[in-house]
Each structure stands twice: as structure tokens, then as C-alpha cells.
Amino acid sequence: MKDFLFVFRNDAQTMTSGSPEEMQALTKRWMDWIGSIAAQNKLTSHGNRLAHGGKVVRPDNIITDGPYTEIKELVGGYSIVKADTLEEAAELAKGCPILTLGGNVEVREISVM
């Protein structure tokens, strides 16, 4: 089995909106999805969410605030799963609730250094 990184991307605008009930329902769907991967013994790390603020460091030591909140594909978090192939890993990502919110999951094999 190899490890694969899931990178969760979403429109920054949609990520924070929603009523408490909607947020609770979303949490449930999220936990049911990640719990399903864990129940198959295919979760290496549930990973983390990323906080909203951030800085981008560019050449010549230029530091800017960002990524900007209007960005359409903001990285919101990551998890690490294990699978035999990239296809199998992508299959695991299918039920991710972020897909119903206009976001996407980037699946990348982790090449161990």
C-alpha cells in the first residue's frame, strides 16, 4: 500500500457560510465519509483543516498577505489515505462532501524521500 495526499480545495466564499444546522449536517457528512475510509483501514492520517489567514513568500523576500479570500480554489485542508493505486485512492475521494459544495479533491501519490 502507498500513501496518497488528499488536498481539499474550495471557493473561499462558500466555505464559511451556512446556518449552524447546515454546518452540523456538513460535519456529519464529513465524519461519515472519513469514518468510512478509516473503517476500511485505509486512513493514514485524518490530516487537518487550514486556518483562513496566510502569507505568501515570493522571490526577493517579498511577503504578501494571502492567498486572497476571493480565490476560487483555496486549499482548505488535507488528509492522507493508503491505497494500492492512484485509481483506488481517487475512488476513495468520491464521497467527499466538498464535491457537493463546488469544491474538489486533488489526489497525489506521496513519494517517500
Next chain:
Amino acid sequence: MEEQELIPHLFRTEYRKITVVLCKLFGIENIEIAEDIASDTFLLASELWGLKGLPQNPAAWLYTVAKNKARDYLRRNNNFNQKIVEQIKLAYSGTEEIEIDLSDRNIVDSQLQMLFAVCHPAIPAEAQVALSLRILCGFGINEIADAFLTNKETINKRLFRAKEKLRIEKVKIEFPGEAEISRRLETVLTTLYLLFNEGYYSSNQDVTLRQDLCLEAMRLTHLLIENKSTNLPFVNALLSLMCFHASRFEARVNNNGETILYQDQDTGLWNQELIHKGEHFLNQASQGNAISKYHIEAGIAYWHTIKADTNEKWESILQLYNQLLLIEYSQIAALNRTYALAKANGKAEAIIEAEKLNLNNNHLYYSLLGELYTEVDNSKAIACFETAFTLAKSTADKVLITKKIQRLQ
């Protein structure tokens, strides 16, 4: 209590106390000497009490005899004397007469220190459980063999190797340092949980023996809670979990010793006192921020003490299993999560998830599939239960599965 009952009872409760106190005094490398002195004491008791009747205070009598035998031993064995007595004397500030302290306080301290010694990370888990049963619970070799569904020879070998390991590793009978206590406690709790599960989930037909194992695990966990430096949230969580499980002792076995599944139990037989105790320790466990797997499992067990089959109950259980699986994967957690998923989100979703688990060698997996397909596709359900039957090893499991199949036919 009559004499015939009293000696076995005292053997359980006093043998272990005498052994740990003497072992603490002599050092773990001389554990057999401690055990021999304790056994000789009981041999003498069974002979004399049979002839002369019971002494006024049997426990005090046993302590006096054990002390005398220990002193005799030290006097008679010069080799042992030179090596050990010097150390003991040093430890006891050079007094001539060796003090053998069988006070309640020293008994409890010695038991706790022995618990840490026995549950040393260098000792294999299975041996830790057997050693705990022998030294800390005072179980006879036959009883341990019965509990593990094996024979005396196997247990004797296992205990012998475990004691060798204690000697080689030079494990000390002492409290771990403040900085180490939490890490060392993890091994201790794992062993206590194993001990409890050995009783709770064993396919052994001897219900009394199984309950004894559970009660011993609870007694030792309680010792940790009564002691200030080990009274930590995750210890309380473990005891809470044990109380909730133990509350169903009476309800989960019928008169023929057959298992009654949770959904078929007479809830009137659930022990309310143990449920309240479980709630108490769960409250104690929620002090502090850390959440251990014992917290989550205690939470799951708590919800199982609620009789009403509500969506809230199963949704809570599902989320707790999700969390548990994020901490640690186990087949049983994966299976139970899928059962909760069926209850909370419906069978259709649960069947899809269950098919992904692929636990093809596990009879419980096929029982779960059978359960999920029941009333959805009964012929498929029967096929699953039949596979479960061929995979099941114990008679009790086979009986349960047969009943399921009969209900569907």
C-alpha cells in the same frame, strides 16, 4: 461462611496480598519464594483449621504464619540471606528484625507497584494478563488455564517465561516516576482492558469465572483511581466503560449459558447501580482536554445503556465510532460502525459500506452482512449467515447463527 467456602475465598483475597508484599520485600527475581511462602501458609491453614477449627481472625492468623515463614526462610537460607537481607536491612534502616509490613496501606501500595511491574512494556501482553491473574488476582493455575481455554502446562510455561523476562529486564517493583506515569499507565490500562475482555467476550461456558475476570479487572482499575497520582481521566474512562459493559452481565446470558444479543436482552435485568457508577466515572473522566480511546468507548457504552432506540442514540454511536476509528483501526470497530450506520443512515448506505470492508475471514463480518440483508434480500442474508457459520469457531457463535438462519427460513 463455612470452612469449605472460607479457605478458597481467603485464598483469592489473602494469597495475592501476602505474595505481593513478600515479593516487594524480596525483589521480583525471588517471586517464586514469595509464592511458595504464601502457598505453604495456606497449606498449613487447610491442615490445622480442619483439625482445630477456625481461628478467631483467619486473615490475621494467615499474616502471622506468613511473616514467621518468611523470617524462617531468611534465617535458613544463608545464600539468600547474604545477598538479600543486606539490601532489605539497608532499606529498613538497619534494624535487626526484618519488618514484614502487612498493613492495608502497604498491601495497596505493593499491589499498585506490582501492577506496574507486571505490566512492564518488555513483557508480552498475553503474559501480562496471565501474570496479573496469578500474582495480583490470586487465581490458581487451573482457573487461568480455564479462562484462556487452554491447559495447565501452557499456562505454567507462559508464567515461567514471563517471570524469566521480569528477571532479565530487572523490572523493579516500584512506582514509575512522575514524568513516566502516563506512558506506563497506557500499558497497564491495555492489560486491564484485555483482562476485562477476556472475561466479557470469552466463549467459555463458565459464567462465574468469566464474571470473576471482569470484576478483578475492575478492582485493579479501581485501585488506580483510589491512588492520587494514577487517578487520571483516561483511567476513569476505562472504569466507566467496564461498569457500563458489566451492567449487562445478567441480561446477556440465558440459563443455558447461551449468549443473548443486545437487541434481544431483557432491559429489566440491566444493573442500574453499575450504570450509575459508569456515569459517575465518565463524569470524572471528562475533566481535562485529552480524549483517549477509552473515553470514546465509554461514550459508546453509555449510549448502549439507553433503552430507547432513537435516531439520536444511533447517530451519536455512529459519530463516536467514526472518532474511534480515526484514533485506532480495529475490525470490531469497523463492523460496529457499519451496524450503527445502518441504524442512523439506513440499510442501503450501510450495505454499500459493509461490502467495502472485505473482512472475508471474520465470521462477525458475514453475520453483519446477514443482518443488513435481512428483509432486503433474505436469500442473500441466509447465504451470508451460512458463510458466517462455517467461519465461526465457538459453539456459542454457531448456535446464534443457526437461530438467525432458522428465523429467515
